[in-house]
Amino acid sequence: MEAKQKLDSLVDDLSKANKLPRLSAAAHDVDKIIKLLSDAREQIAGAMDPHTASLTMTKLQNPIKTTFEKVNDHLKAASSAHKKVGRSLDKHFPLQQLPTDNDSMGDHLPLINRAVAMHLLREGQFGVASTFIDEVQTKNPRATPSSFDEPMDEDEDDEGGEGDEGDEDDTDADADGSLGLAVSTDDDYDLSSLHSQELQDKFAEMYQILQHLKAQNLIPAIEWARANSFELEARGSNLEFELSKLQYVWLFKGPAVNGLPDDQHNGRSGALTYARRHFGRFQSRHLREIQQLASAMVFAPNLATSPYHQTFSIDSAFTDVAASFTREFCSLLGLSAESPLYLAVTAGALALPRLMKYMLATRSKGTEWTTAQELPFETPLPESMLFHSIFVCPVSKEQTTEHNPPMVIPCGHMLARETLQKLCKGNRFKCPYCPSEGLMKDARRVVL
Ligand SMILES: [Zn+2]
Incomplete structure (x- = not known):
């Protein structure tokens, strides 16, 4: 709770800082000065009368001076706001020495670079990602580009363990498996093996479809799901049906809700036509739900009090399908829905206070933490972070x-x-x- 109060007051200071005049105003004033100066230059250059020059210069003095002062005021306000946030940060979250005795990632710089590059790519920060990759590769030039090995292996192995049952001789295999990072050569983690351009194209497609979903346009997502229906079904995913179902509900709501043109492709008749055309392929797996969707037609005038009320509620439907879409899209790429780097950093930050407490306690007692495979205490992670x-x-x-x-x-x-x-x-x-x-x-x- 204490941490929450600290955070609240920090957020407060930050929002105060945000209310201050933006630096865009200063940039605007700088543009104004440039315009004043270039206008004056043109006037002088085009003038026949030699007096024009001195006259123009004199006229220029005051406006330039006041605009400069304005720029300075903006900068001062902004920098004092920054300082204030910095002070508030220092006050609420004083610098603490991090426990660095066991830096288990210290020897794995290539892995860390790869995770960072991957994170940037999957977050859609393509420009930053390519600069990062370029810089890493200029620093560590490699004579031979790495071969086309499996590019997406940074995902946690959730399924894992197939073929391991009852095998008494798998100790060696296990050792290699868990130490895989250590025995691999750096080349395996060479950033060129990321196939970053390929990934970038994929994620660009994902973000485009997500943008449409945000604007409540389901069609591109449905087309993607249809194009990948074989792989999705093999994973047991209902994504294509969920999207199509929402499209039916969305049309059903009619132009007053969905804002689509008021014609035969919209409203209840539009929904029925859509269902006739597209639901056939889902009948074997989702017959009951399709029947419910059709029966809802009867309750159309009073859907809110009908048993179908829940099915037709779309409050969170678009965010929900967007989340499912992201998850399925990433899984077809062999990636988890959440960035592993984000998860690792967040989980680490949550566990850090206890880790620091523990380190202090053991240091003062002169004892040491020797178990390499497990933490000597529970880490308070939310359920979503337990795998x-x-x-x-x-x-x-x-x-x-x-x-x-x-x-x-x-x-x-x-x-x-x-x-x-x-x-x-x-x-x-x-x-x-x-x-x-x-x-x-x-x-x-x-x-x-
Ligand atoms: Zn027994």
Whole structure:
């Protein structure tokens, strides 16, 4: 709560600073001075009478002087506003030494550069991205451009673990997997392997479609979903139907709501025509919803009190489909919907206060944090930032890791693999929780 108050007062100071005369006014005045000067130059150059020059110069003096003063006033106001925000920032958020004892990313500059470039590209900051990539590459010139390897591998591996079940010999593979970053050569993370132009084109398309969605035009998004329907369906995505459904509802609302031309393509008859033309392909998967959409016609005069009220509410419909569209678009590119860099930085910032507290506490006690795989405390992250469930072995009380994954044994109980190996006599083990016995080869790895 304390942090919230600090933030509130900071936001307050910032908005005060924003209310001050903008620097655009100063720029305007500078333009005015330039115009005064160039006009005078033309007058003097075109004059026959030699007195014109001195006369023009004299006339010029006062307006130039006052305009300069105005520019200075603007600059002073702006800089004092900046200083005030800076002071407020210092006051509420004094500089603190960050714990840098364990800089696990310190040796991975190429990875960090890649993540930054990727973030800029996916946020649509194409100009900044290409400058960044150019600068990184000028600093680290490479003799050979890297080959066409899979460009989009910065995504977190949410699905992960296929083919790992029950494989007792995967320890080496795991080690390589988790240390993949360390064993790869820099070339793998060369920014040219990003195929930034290709990505830029893709994201430009995404932002164009999003812009249309913002303007409540669904057609480009529907066309994209149709063109990619095979891949989307393979992912179990309903995006194309969701978009088409919203288009039906949008037309149904009529010109008073959707602002489209009042003709046979709009309103209820327009919606019906749309449904007849486009809903057929969705019948096998969404018959019930299509029936509901059609039945709603009967309630058209009084939709608000009908059972279909919810289906036809469009308050957040466009933002919702825009979010689904972004998610699906990114996933077809092999990327997560949210920028991993953004997530990592935000999660890091949220965890930082506890980390700092912990470091101070351990330093004063002279103890050290030795577990490399897990943090020694809980991090207060919101649900949206939690991607992997954590399993703690009920016997060893250790958190499972890549190297010591959770295993399910035939009776259904779950243990960490190392625990299981310790329990093993020969090839057999006895479950510590029930009277069952099992064979090591029947234990299956669980991917959470
Ligand atoms: Zn059991």
